[in-house]
Amino acid sequence: MPNDFPLTLKRLNLKITPKRVAILEILMNESVYLSPEEIWKEMKKRFVKIGLPTVYRNLEELSEGNIISKVTHPNRQLYYYLCLNQSHHHHFICLSCRRVEDINFCGVKELEEEVKKKIKGKVLSHVLQVNGLCKNCLKKTG
Amino acid sequence: MPNDFPLTLKRLNLKITPKRVAILEILMNESVYLSPEEIWKEMKKRFVKIGLPTVYRNLEELSEGNIISKVTHPNRQLYYYLCLNQSHHHHFICLSCRRVEDINFCGVKELEEEVKKKIKGKVLSHVLQVNGLCKNCLKKTG
DNA sequence: TGTCTTAATAGAAACGATTTCTATTTAAAA
DNA sequence: TTTTAAATAGAAATCGTTTCTATTAAGACA
Numbered sequence: 001m002p003n004d005f006p007l008t009l010k011r012l013n014l015k016i017t018p019k020r021v022a023i024l025e026i027l028m029n030e031s032v033y034l035s036p037e038e039i040w041k042e043m044k045k046r047f048v049k050i051g052l053p054t055v056y057r058n059l060e061e062l063s064e065g066n067i068i069s070k071v072t073h074p075n076r077q078l079y080y081y082l083c084l085n086q087s088h089h090h091h092f093i094c095l096s097c098r099r100v101e102d103i104n105f106c107g108v109k110e111l112e113e114e115v116k117k118k119i120k121g122k123v124l125s126h127v128l129q130v131n132g133l134c135k136n137c138l139k140k141t142g
Numbered sequence: 143m144p145n146d147f148p149l150t151l152k153r154l155n156l157k158i159t160p161k162r163v164a165i166l167e168i169l170m171n172e173s174v175y176l177s178p179e180e181i182w183k184e185m186k187k188r189f190v191k192i193g194l195p196t197v198y199r200n201l202e203e204l205s206e207g208n209i210i211s212k213v214t215h216p217n218r219q220l221y222y223y224l225c226l227n228q229s230h231h232h233h234f235i236c237l238s239c240r241r242v243e244d245i246n247f248c249g250v251k252e253l254e255e256e257v258k259k260k261i262k263g264k265v266l267s268h269v270l271q272v273n274g275l276c277k278n279c280l281k282k283t284g
Numbered sequence: 285t286g287t288c289t290t291a292a293t294a295g296a297a298a299c300g301a302t303t304t305c306t307a308t309t310t311a312a313a314a
Numbered sequence: 315t316t317t318t319a320a321a322t323a324g325a326a327a328t329c330g331t332t333t334c335t336a337t338t339a340a341g342a343c344a
Contacts, residue, residue, distance in 0.1 A: 015311050015320060036302085051323045056302065058321095072271050076218050077301070090250075090270045096279035103272065107249030108232075115272055123274040128232045129214050130245065130257055132265040137238035157291060157340050179330080193294045198331065200292095219330070291340075298333070309322070314315100 012065040022046055023058050024067070027082035032098035033071045035079055071100075072127055092119055154207040164188055165200050166209070169224035174240035175213045177221055213242075214269055234261055 005024045026042045040055045062068045071079035092101040147166045148158045168184045182197045204210045213221035234243040
């Protein structure tokens with residue numbers, strides 16, 4: 001789906017600017033998750049004028065539009081990753097080389113099995129958190 | 143288990159200082175997750191001299207020792223929560239009132255069911271991420 | 285109970301990732 | 315084209331978090 005970037009951007013009412021497209025291309029050609037600053041460095045090779053805030057803003061917008069995904073990193077810095085897999089799934093991320101692998105199963109136990117058996121990697125930790133509204137707040141907010 | 147704080151601290155080779163105990167008490171008496179700054183405000187009611195870095199340091203140490211748990215919040219700020227449940231489980235956190243509820247099942251699908259049926263809350267999003275080392279990095283690092 | 289060693293702390297300062305602000309530019313609709 | 319609202323550059327601010335250094339205190343041991 002995000003193979004046709006212009007269409008995807010139009011769908012989100014985002015203007016097709018060269019910089020927006022470039023950010024998507026950079027993520028597209030990258031097999032690991034990247035920090036805003038790293039993407040900025042790459043952008044500076046392509047544009048004479050390019051501000052870091054522009055990179056931050058675009059990444060946030062694209063993430064908001066579910067074109068790219070935000071990585072929940074233990075160091076609490078921002079990282080982004082472009083994932084072509086459209087179906088619901090989760091990610092295994094390598095803390096060392098930053099590679100991202102889709103995980104199509106959604107149970108943690110089995111997930112860890114999959115990481116051990118299929119990915120042949122090692123699980124150091126995992127984050128599983130459901131965010132939402134509790135009974136009481138649901139009442140208040142509707 | 144963390145009912146006997148002094149013992150728990152001793153187990154971790156952490157000295158039993160009044161401030162360390164107070165931080166645990168504050169979290170103990172609180173049913174929601176708290177930010178370091180909020181805990182600091184509470185501490186200032188109990189101590190004439192108390193630095194914010196002390197709060198940060200202690201929270202990190204206690205979290206490192208698995209006495210308290212760190213919340214992975216969408217706003218990427220730090221929050222901590224004291225959970226008495228010793229067995230492996232996950233948390234449902236309310237983004238509105240910050241209440242934390244244990245989730246004893248570990249599969250996301252079933253988890254969302256549980257949130258809807260048992261907690262009678264609403265899932266807005268969830269984070270499921272397995273952190274570790276991929277095949278290649280495992281080779282390098284050992 | 286006092287002494288000693290090392291961890292813990294206060295307070296100031298630094299840090300640095302992220303965001304805000306304002307004037308300018310540009311995409312793309314009309 | 316012309317127009318208009320979105321996008322951008324660049325500087326500056328923000329603020330949660332960490333670092334640094336001198337001082338204090340926990341608790342092991344005599």
